[in-house]
Amino acid sequence: MALAVKPASALFQKDVRSELRTRYTLNALLMFVVISISVVLFSVAGETLQPEITIGMLWIVMFFSAMSGMSRTFVAEEEKGTTMTLQLLASPSSIYAGKLLFNLLLIVCLNAVIVVLFLLTMEKFAISQPGLFWLVILLGGFGIASATTIIAAIIAKARTKGTLFPVLSFPILLPLIMAGISATKTAVMGTTWEAAIPDLQLLVSYIVVVITTSFLLFDYVWKD
Amino acid sequence: MKSKYIIGGIIVVLFLGIGGYSFVNSSVEYASLSKAEESGKKVQVTGTWVKNKGSQYDPKANTFIFHMKDEDGKIARVVLEGAKPNNFDISTSVVAKGKYDNGTFHASEVLTKCPSKYEGKAEEHPEGLDPKSEQAEM
Amino acid sequence: MIKWWKIVLFVWIGVFSALGIMTPIAGGLSDLAIFAEVGDTRLIPVAMKIADHDLTEQEDGTFLVAGEDKYGDDAMFVLPEKPAGFSEAEGYLLDARYDKENHRVVAAEILGDYPGWSFPYIPGLGERAKIIFFHVPMSWMTVIAFLVSMWFGIKYLRKKNLIDDAKSAYAAGLGLLFCILATVTGSVWAQFNWGTFWNWDPRETSIFVLLLIYGAYFTLRSAIEVDEKRARLSAVYSILAFVTVPFFIFIMPRILPGLHPGSADDVNAGPVVSSGGMDAGMRVILYSMLLGCIVLFGWLMSIQMRVFRITQKQEADDIAAAEAIS
């Protein structure tokens, strides 16, 4: 695996700088998060929710925000027409690594914002295992980013990019989401964090499997 | 180039194994009573009906109450909001969906599992239905 | 010109479907005893053989016969009426219950003659057990088709031959068909057996995810216009789905306890997987149906490939003709 760290980090920095300059994704994503949490709050209308339902809502908001943001890195290159330029600049694996890094950063920020907003707005959403909770959110975010990065590269080459993205992502993400929800429930309502070990193992192995496969398959997606 | 796929393949298989193994201990949907208590989540507990403690249906409250023993041998009182489930008497195991709270399992649904043995002769009687153990109890 | 093996295939599937549906379900004394112990008075089908052709008329007008059940356990059994041709009959298939005190099988109705071949009675399943001959092969075909599709996807990525991509897509199409059939049959069965069409049992979850993946695969294909690109990207997607979904298809349902036969808390570890877990006759029919489905799958594949080759040739001819004019 000709994974060069330098090109990847250069691409990552370029994407961060480009994002900070144009703010296409950031602004839209923030608004998306605010809107979807508002919808949740409207529908709750002051009632106290069961923790299970709150956790479900949290993961729904995390999933759909990821769906509106994760495809951006590749779709933007495709729309700008810079895909070929990138192909001439670096090897496919370093392109994938750079894009993955960017998506990881994006989703960590995104999830942090979502969770903080949830904690602020949801009454009686007490977490019994905060350490485990944040670990699960972090791992869940990494898992979502790792699976959606290669799917974003796939849909960037197709028509109907926006609608296709969640359709392709959901079945692949389902094992991760189920393990993530289960571990989050343990973190919120459980008495020991050991109960979440199998779920954490699953999250980690999912991430490793998906990233490794993506590295192997990315050449085929990337080259026309 | 080829070694890339071999190494990648080994990593994928290895971690698929780890992920699969972690499912052994996982409690994605089904759990034991003690795990239900630990996690505080709404879970599905698989167990058997403790026949000698009987079962009763309260038509006024529309609740069906019985005792169940989970796989670890822990016994809990189960209160089901609803009527007696189908095939309850002959079931080999039951699955109760609900929450565990202070020694009582509040079930929203109880599903019964009947012997799925596709073998010729029912050699083993379902638990509690063996004529010999029945006589011993009497 | 119909080839001989196609006729064999039709006959094969027809015969084993008919055998699976028509073969009566009949229990023995031990099955009756299970219900008698809990005071359940339901009637179940049992096969009783006549030991000697001696008919004793009782006070209430019923007839008492000495006999044995299909497993060779001796018991007296009571017939509600005097059947015609009793002296020649070998035995009867009865709808009966068990009279514990008198150790008697009491028949409410004579369903038919003693069946030479019958499936065991499975408490709680009854006639519904027969769905195994259709539902299980369909679920297996769903997974096999998925594997075949991915295999040709990988082959396309290596060789870049569009025929492999067509094979991959056709396998996935047939997989989707089998997947829908397996889901529907399973769901209908669940309604009658568990009392609910859908329970999110691990097996149900796994087939649902497969359905979603097939759906996503075809959505992706429809969204790409260039043949080569479509072939490449859909192959990548099916590999990606394959490495994540085994968590569901193969591991989770077998390890997690569940209502489904074959899950972790099932003593037999599945009627098909474990040896000796299933009645030999049922197993023969199940495996024959599976074999029939595999051959049917291959045949449907080959038909679609022939259509593909013909259209491809037609298109090539059209292009050549257009080029010749210009």
Place this chain on the structure above:
Amino acid sequence: MTGITVKDITQRFNRRTVLKDVNFTAEQGKVFGITGKNGSGKSTLVKIISGIISPTKGSIAFTRNGEDIPSEKRHEHIGLVGPYLTLYEEFSALENLRFFHSIRGLKYDEQQSNELLARLDLPTDRSDPIAAYSSGMMQRMRFAFALLHDPAFLFLDEPTSNLDTDGKNKVHGIVRELSAERCIIIATNDYEDFVLCDDYYSVDGSVPALLEQPAN
């Protein structure tokens, strides 16, 4: 030897054969031309050689000083100019060059980059995004992109489009200057570009003499 050997390249799109069994060898010291009518597959062939498109059939071998360059390392040795290349328009010229340097793992030197821009008659004092550049300036920026890492293989697809006479002369000058030590391939329909070539391959078999002659 430094050069490229193209062997049996066939490319199909939607079952339509775009290129069929293309074979040629381009070597250092000679300018190689690819000609053909519009839409005959010149650009496709250049993209295949550059590694942007993987061909349906066939192979391309890159040799530098007698050593074979594996396909995953080729992007380090290739410089491509083509009308389909887009640079990062939200960044300024220098920012683009800095990114190209860092992603190639090269050390960025502002002095050197300014020299490169000046050599291509591009302004060195502008810090606004290149989106505002004219099409001629954009074409010069593409040359900056292709020349910055001093590649051994230079592929020029319609290199003088959008350029005025000065620009064309500049490009021809660069080609002559670099051709001695580099392997240059020019895909063109332009007669003035074509006269630079020592050898050529015609994608559709059309005769280069029929190429559009200059108007005068």
